[in-house]
Amino acid sequence: AQSVTQPDIHITVSEGASLELRCNYSYGATPYxxxxxxxxxxxxxxxxxxxxxxTLVQGIKGFEAEFxxxxxxxxxxxxxxHWSDAAEYFCAVATxxxxxxxxxxxxxxxxxxxxxx
Amino acid sequence: xxxVSQHPSWVxxxxxxxxxxxxxxxxxxxxxxxxxxxxxxxxLMLMATSNEGSKATYEQGVEKDKFLINxxxxxxSTLTVTSAHPEDSSFYICSxxxxxxxxxxxxxxxGEGSRLTVL
Numbered sequence: 001a002q003s004v005t006q007p008d009i010h011i012t013v014s015e016g017a018s019l020e021l022r023c024n025y026s027y028g029a030t031p032y033x034x035x036x037x038x039x040x041x042x043x044x045x046x047x048x049x050x051x052x053x054x055t056l057v058q059g060i061k062g063f064e065a066e067f068x069x070x071x072x073x074x075x076x077x078x079x080x081x082h083w084s085d086a087a088e089y090f091c092a093v094a095t096x097x098x099x100x101x102x103x104x105x106x107x108x109x110x111x112x113x114x115x116x117x
Numbered sequence: 118x119x120x121v122s123q124h125p126s127w128v129x130x131x132x133x134x135x136x137x138x139x140x141x142x143x144x145x146x147x148x149x150x151x152x153x154x155x156x157x158x159x160x161l162m163l164m165a166t167s168n169e170g171s172k173a174t175y176e177q178g179v180e181k182d183k184f185l186i187n188x189x190x191x192x193x194s195t196l197t198v199t200s201a202h203p204e205d206s207s208f209y210i211c212s213x214x215x216x217x218x219x220x221x222x223x224x225x226x227x228g229e230g231s232r233l234t235v236l
Contacts, residue, residue: 009158036227043121043210043227090160104151105225107160 002027002093006108013081014116021076021111023065023091032094033074034105035065039087047089050074061085086115119145119215123228130201131236138196138231140211146191147213151225152184155208164209167194201235208232 003026013019025031032051036044048059055067065076074091089112092105120143130136140150148169153161165186166174173186183205185197194213198205209232212225 004160038227041126041229043123043229044212044225045227046225104163104166105161106163107153109158109160 002031002106004091004093004106004108006089006091006111008111009109010112010114012114012116015083016080019076019078019081019085019113021089021091021113023074023076023108024072025074025091025093026072027093030069033065033067034092034094035059035063035074035076036090036092036107037061037087038090038110044090047076081113081115083115083117086113088112119143119213119226121147121211121213121226121228123209123211123231125231126229127232127234129234129236132202133200135197135199136201136233138198138209138211138233140194140196140213140228142192142213142215142226145213145215145226147194147215148191150188150194150211150213152186152194152196153210153212155210155230161210164196198233201233203235206233206235 005024007022034049035047038044047063048057050057050067058064063078067074088110090110091108094105122141124139150167152164154164155161163176164179167186167188169188169191175181188194208230210230212227
């Protein structure tokens with residue numbers, strides 16, 4: 001069964017600094033990978049996704065993520081963090097079969113990002 | 118993007134009562150909706166897949182008689198927590214797929230979540 005690990009529960013960065021949130025997945029074949037962001041009181045919003053092709057994926061709000069098969073990782077990055085980026089970030093994985101039969105996503109535990117001014 | 122709305126956003130109830138949570142897709146039709154449960158400092162756990170006009174498919178370990186799911190229309194799915202107990206206190210989140218077009222883009226749209234506290 002697939003699983004997702006987000007090793008960092010909390011991360012604090014200064015505004016303007018770069019950011020990298022880690023995500024490792026466990027799945028035998030090529031997964032479908034997602035990053036979602038959740039602000040307090042709001043639903044999850046899709047930042048970006050990887051299905052195939054270019055392993056560096058660009059998303060909304062200036063985020064990008066790189067799929068590294070050899071490391072089973074899909075880390076999220078942003079070159080310069082803004083105070084409005086403070087939120088909780090979830091990495092998720094789906095399998096080909098999951099996508100065919102209904103988008104079953106397996107989520108990581110989430111990483112809470114705090115931005116200090 | 119598409120909008121999914123949940124109601125209520127928070128609810129407090131007494132042990133033994135039943136609570137209904139609604140999930141609506143506001144600007145698209147969702148033949149499939151998903152219900153997740155999120156414990157503090159833990160990931161979202163898929164509880165069940167709700168298909169319009171048919172019975173929900175529950176994940177292993179989820180009591181279908183405890184968590185009743187109804188998906189009577191293309192824009193509404195409801196989760197009813199029956200005979201709620203304090204251990205049912207949690208954050209419940211729904212999501213839906215926008216099936217416009219023939220391609221599954223893979224994007225799920227999530228509701229704001231509903232926090233249930235059972236006293």
